[in-house]
Amino acid sequence: MSQLVLFAIDICAVALLVFGLYFPRHRRRDLVVAYLGVNVGVLAVASALSASDVGAGLGLGLALFGVLSIIRLRSTELDQHEVAYYFSALALGILGALSTTSVWLSGGLMALIVAVMFVGDHRRLLRHYRHQIMVLDSAVTDQVALVAQLEQLLNARVHTATVQRLDMVNETTVVDVRYSVAGRGTAAGTSRPARAGAVR
Incomplete structure (x- = not known):
């Protein structure tokens, strides 16, 4: 029963991470399915391995290696905050599959991850x-x-x-x-560069 509760908490946490934080702030639709897929995929693999004779550590190591390879060999550019969302979705999936820990501990750690991403990716943090x-x-x-x-x-x-x-x-x-741009007369993005362009 506690495992099902952890699954439900994980789904709620990743939904809040993706649809409550990432997409409203960055509007990149293609990464929504990536974050959801990574989370649910790691949750499923880790849960299956925890109930089998295969070492859970080996399985989680392979899952981490696979996700890191995807991020490293990506065909489109990812900003650092998008990589952070990848790891957050991954961590939520792992915590949701750890039946050896208490529901309160895993749920609290999931809430901590979402809270850190809320603060760390807030537009007012170091906005200048x-x-x-x-x-x-x-x-x-x-x-x-x-x-x-x-x-x-x-x-x-x-x-x-x-x-x-x-x-x-x-x-x-x-x-x-x-x-x-703190204390300057113009806001960011109003520069007059000579044949200058910003990619980010």
């Missing part, structure tokens, strides 16, 4: 900090001049600027910029 990949229409070799140019374009304080590609022939600079 931004990240962009920019393409400048000039080849800038001086780091100080590069930072000054980026701060002028973004109207923000640049914390790090890492040059990813410097093309002296076509006079372009691809730079990874991490900056904050």
Whole structure:
């Protein structure tokens, strides 16, 4: 009976994680089925292994390896917060299959995972900090001049600027910029970059 209760708690927790947190915040429909599939798949495999003679540790290790391989060999780009949702869905499935622990302990840990994701992925947490990949229409070799140019374009304080590609022939600079807009006059996304574009 306790196992069925854990199953129900897991389904409620992953539904809240996916439909209450992830999709309303990020609106990426293709990952909804991925998170649900990972959760239910791990829940089913771990539950079946716990009732068989095969070591549950070996089975969970194989499941983790499979999920990590999927994430590593993905064909589409995933942001770090989307990887965090993957691991959260995976952890919820594992906790839902652990019949050796009490319902209260497993349920509390599931609630903790959802609560951490709610806070960690909240739009107000560190909301002034931004990240962009920019393409400048000039080849800038001086780091100080590069930072000054980026701060002028973004109207923000640049914390790090890492040059990813410097093309002296076509006079372009691809730079990874991490900056904050706190205390600045314009909001993020209102920059006037010269042939600059943000991929994230």
